[in-house]
Amino acid sequence: PETVYLKDYKPFGYVVDSVHLTFDLAPNATRVTSRIAFSPNPEAEDRTFFLFGEKLKLIRATIDGKDITPEITPEGLTAAAPDAPFIWEAEVEIDPAGNTALEGLYMSNGMYCTQCEAEGFRKITYYPDRPDVMSVFTVRINGDLPVLLSNGNPTGQGEGWAEWHDPWPKPSYLFALVAGDLVATEDSFPTISGQEVALKLWVRPGDEHKTAFGMEALKKSMKWDEDSYGREYDLKVFNIVAVDDFNMGAMENKGLNIFNSSCVLASPDTSTDMNFERIEAIIAHEYFHNWTGDRITCRDWFQLCLKEGLTVFRDSQFTADMRSAPVKRIHDVIDLRTRQFPEDNGPLSHPVRPESFQEINNFYTATVYEKGAEVIGMLKRLVGDAAYAEALDLYFARHDGQACTIEDWLKVFEDVTGRDLTQFKRWYSQSGTPRVKVTEDWADGTYTLSFEQTTLPTPGQPEKLPQVLPIAVGLIGPNGDELLETTVLEMTEAKQSFSFDGLPARPVPSILRGFSAPVILERESTNSERAFLLAHDTDPFNRWEAGRALAQDTLLKMATGTTDPDADYLDGLRALMRDETLDPAYRALMLGLPGQAELAGLLADRGVTPDPMAIWQAVEHLRDAQAQALGPLLEELYEANQVTDPYQPDAEQSGKRALAGALLRLITRRDGGARASALYAAADNMTLTLTALSCLLQAGQGGAELAAFYDKWKDDRLVIDKWFMLQIAEAAPERAVSVAQALTEHPDFNWRNPNRFRAVFGALSANHAGFHDATGAGYQLLADWLIRLDPLNPQTTARMCTAFQTWKRYDPARQAKIAVELDRIATTPDLSRDTSEMISRIRG
Numbered sequence: 100p101e102t103v104y105l106k107d108y109k110p111f112g113y114v115v116d117s118v119h120l121t122f123d124l125a126p127n128a129t130r131v132t133s134r135i136a137f138s139p140n141p142e143a144e145d146r147t148f149f150l151f152g153e154k155l156k157l158i159r160a161t162i163d164g165k166d167i168t169p170e171i172t173p174e175g176l177t178a179a180a181p182d183a184p185f186i187w188e189a190e191v192e193i194d195p196a197g198n199t200a201l202e203g204l205y206m207s208n209g210m211y212c213t214q215c216e217a218e219g220f221r222k223i224t225y226y227p228d229r230p231d232v233m234s235v236f237t238v239r240i241n242g243d244l245p246v247l248l249s250n251g252n253p254t255g256q257g258e259g260w261a262e263w264h265d266p267w268p269k270p271s272y273l274f275a276l277v278a279g280d281l282v283a284t285e286d287s288f289p290t291i292s293g294q295e296v297a298l299k300l301w302v303r304p305g306d307e308h309k310t311a312f313g314m315e316a317l318k319k320s321m322k323w324d325e326d327s328y329g330r331e332y333d334l335k336v337f338n339i340v341a342v343d344d345f346n347m348g349a350m351e352n353k354g355l356n357i358f359n360s361s362c363v364l365a366s367p368d369t370s371t372d373m374n375f376e377r378i379e380a381i382i383a384h385e386y387f388h389n390w391t392g393d394r395i396t397c398r399d400w401f402q403l404c405l406k407e408g409l410t411v412f413r414d415s416q417f418t419a420d421m422r423s424a425p426v427k428r429i430h431d432v433i434d435l436r437t438r439q440f441p442e443d444n445g446p447l448s449h450p451v452r453p454e455s456f457q458e459i460n461n462f463y464t465a466t467v468y469e470k471g472a473e474v475i476g477m478l479k480r481l482v483g484d485a486a487y488a489e490a491l492d493l494y495f496a497r498h499d500g501q502a503c504t505i506e507d508w509l510k511v512f513e514d515v516t517g518r519d520l521t522q523f524k525r526w527y528s529q530s531g532t533p534r535v536k537v538t539e540d541w542a543d544g545t546y547t548l549s550f551e552q553t554t555l556p557t558p559g560q561p562e563k564l565p566q567v568l569p570i571a572v573g574l575i576g577p578n579g580d581e582l583l584e585t586t587v588l589e590m591t592e593a594k595q596s597f598s599f600d601g602l603p604a605r606p607v608p609s610i611l612r613g614f615s616a617p618v619i620l621e622r623e624s625t626n627s628e629r630a631f632l633l634a635h636d637t638d639p640f641n642r643w644e645a646g647r648a649l650a651q652d653t654l655l656k657m658a659t660g661t662t663d664p665d666a667d668y669l670d671g672l673r674a675l676m677r678d679e680t681l682d683p684a685y686r687a688l689m690l691g692l693p694g695q696a697e698l699a700g701l702l703a704d705r706g707v708t709p710d711p712m713a714i715w716q717a718v719e720h721l722r723d724a725q726a727q728a729l730g731p732l733l734e735e736l737y738e739a740n741q742v743t744d745p746y747q748p749d750a751e752q753s754g755k756r757a758l759a760g761a762l763l764r765l766i767t768r769r770d771g772g773a774r775a776s777a778l779y780a781a782a783d784n785m786t787l788t789l790t791a792l793s794c795l796l797q798a799g800q801g802g803a804e805l806a807a808f809y810d811k812w813k814d815d816r817l818v819i820d821k822w823f824m825l826q827i828a829e830a831a832p833e834r835a836v837s838v839a840q841a842l843t844e845h846p847d848f849n850w851r852n853p854n855r856f857r858a859v860f861g862a863l864s865a866n867h868a869g870f871h872d873a874t875g876a877g878y879q880l881l882a883d884w885l886i887r888l889d890p891l892n893p894q895t896t897a898r899m900c901t902a903f904q905t906w907k908r909y910d911p912a913r914q915a916k917i918a919v920e921l922d923r924i925a926t927t928p929d930l931s932r933d934t935s936e937m938i939s940r941i942r943g
């Protein structure tokens with residue numbers, strides 16, 4: 100397959116002045132007629148008239164009304180075009196019902212829908228399908244279906260047809276069309292300047308009861324973007340559609356967001372608190388793209404983080420404002436360590452702005468999204484809140500309607516602050532997670548912190564340069580008083596020291612407060628010092644981090660020897676659990692432990708080959724020790740954190756349920772599941788039901804409940820996804836693969852549906868000790884199914900290959916077993932470009 104390079108960027112030879120599309124819908128033979136006005140692009144030299152097009156049957160093509168016979172390849176067509184304005188017309192036929200890749204125009208449960216990002220529009224018609232070609236689209240849909248939607252504003256409709264016009268120039272990846280038998284929940288939003296926007300959330304009949312929460316989340320998002328970024332919505336309507344078959348979470352098409360139904364539909368009896376929080380964030384994310392993505396888009400796909408990093412950053416700010424800021428920060432850091440760190444420190448490592456790719460869909464990664472958002476957080480910390488706001492205003496004013504680059508983005512910050520961001524820009528080009536070693540010195544009332552940063556080599560980047568690190572630091576006196584409030588140290592050198600004088604006593608440092616840079620901190624510390632920070636740190640993130648470090652340290656020792664759980668950790672935990680000043684969500688996080696895959700990574704980092712079973716046992720042992728140490732306090736707190744008000748998925752109630760749920764898991768270790776059974780019987784919402792069920796499964800029970808659950812929910816796909824997932828997630832390591840295998844034979848295992856496929860294989864690969872079962876059965880099962888899915892849906896297949904990305908961490912026997920599977924996938928005939936790129940990068 101061909102590799103595309105950032106350095107080869109060239110503008111297209113023509114600009115598109117307008118696009119008219121007509122769709123005559125038919126499941127296996129949809130006709131797409133395009134009428135496109137082109138004119139020479141004064142900014143380009145090369146006038147080659149190449150239009151992307153894949154899997155299209157060309158019926159006819161004309162230039163200025165004259166039939167032409169273009170040269171056609173599987174990638175597109177080339178024609179002789181005038182060096183003057185002209186009209187291109189083409190008619191193509193496509194097969195939405197046969198489109199199992201879920202890219203382009205496809206069908207899901209009788210409904211037509213599209214997914215065009217990144218390069219799906221070329222499966223709809225011939226077009227310069229690249230994000231820097233922006234144009235105004237007018238769309239007519241002819242089809243015998245009650246609801247016919249596209250981007251922009253409706254301009255006319257009748258029996259079997261509808262017309263839409265989107266006045267905002269956009270790239271083709273933001274095009275969308277939906278047609279089907281759908282029902283809308285309607286509402287409206289008055290914008291800050293007094294425009295009334297009609298809001299519609301479209302679902303299949305029967306799902307209407309799951310739309311209320313999404314609609315509220317949308318209105319909150321619209322308000323928040325006005326208040327926080329001064330961004331107003333710009334069309335008369337905003338449509339959201341829920342689709343069951345979707346490769347990702349959701350898509351920000353202009354005025355017509357399309358969502359995986361799992362990321363928008365919610366009701367208390369079918370969704371958990373975590374689902375609600377995630378749905379609120381995704382609705383916000385897609386809505387925020389209207390400005391950061393749609394109005395200002397990316398020049399090319401290498402600039403993906405321009406819209407994704409920024410929009411993730413914005414949705415994190417939103418969630419922090421709607422809920423608890425410290426809790427959101429901790430969730431984000433856990434997520435970064437779980438998903439981004441392994442990527443950045445393994446064979447798939449790539450810069451936030453990659454410089455080459457074979458298949459761009461493989462770069463919608465945690466690095467581009469989440470590390471991309473961290474980079475913006477650092478920038479904001481470095482320039483301050485006021486300059487950040489000013490820079491964003493300038494960004495919107497200067498670049499509205501343009502397709503931009505990271506250079507454009509950084510330039511607004513340089514112009515506003517006068518700073519030189521040349522070195523900061525390395526965050527976009529250098530891959531790998533920086534490691535920061537800290538040492539300290541105390542003499543004559545002066546305390547000195549010395550930092551040394553290094554980044555290990557990553558694929559294609561043997562040498563690394565120092566990066567700009569904002570390190571937020573506080574100093575705490577021996578009595579627990581804060582001697583230095585949070586101060587941002589700006590590290591730019593490979594080695595750098597910072598001194599603080601006039602201190603009455605040697606302080607305990609609290610370093611990297613709020614996780615102010617996405618780095619790995621390496622510092623010799625003692626458990627008593629960590630326990631001190633756990634008790635006294637005023638920074639909620641670092642307080643949690645101190646507890647995390649204690650838990651991690653004891654787990655790593657337990658996983659590599661026969662040590663007992665650390666007493667400082669258990670004492671500290673007990674004290675925190677009793678601390679009523681800490682909100683329940685925060686205390687629930689304190690009870691959490693690092694994931695087993697994360698522990699494996701930490702061991703590998705220390706040069707120890709991780710043993711998945713030993714890690715699993717260490718976690719089990721520490722859980723027992725927590726249960727033991729908290730003793731009767733468990734029941735006491737469990738009772739104190741019951742919610743008695745009617746169910747609300749808000750931060751306060753979900754915090755209590757999270758704490759009670761974490762406590763119940765520990766209680767189950769003591770009472771054998773009695774309380775969990777009682778909860779299962781009494782539960783009147785999905786959060787409690789799943790909490791109870793997972794406790795029971797963990798205790799080796801729950802068979803009857805599982806069957807009853809299935810019976811009750813068998814007609815609700817999203818709930819049945821949970822049923823699949825939970826059984827594998829909670830299976831003991833030696834059973835995980837056989838449970839997953841048996842579930843693949845279940846009549847409801849509709850493996851063509853990405854949510855169902857992920858429910859099984861996402862859960863299997865997340866069951867660390869189960870997936871890494873020494874027989875290699877887990878690897879084999881996953882590989883079998885990846886090979887089966889690839890010809891139908893390359894995108895989802897390629898995404899799931901990441902389960903193998905950490906393979907080099909493990910012992911030679913496991914590595915050999917994984918290598919066999921990687922080879923087997925790699926040598927599958929006609930493997931997709933998506934999967935073949937992933938496997939070859941993973942193999943390294």
Ligand code: B3K
Pocket residue numbers: 216217347349350351384385388407460463
């Ligand atoms: N922009 C889309 C992701 C498209 C993925 C294409 N493979 C969703 C989002 O980030 O909001």
Ligand code: ZN
Pocket residue numbers: 384388406407410
């Ligand atoms: Zn996005």
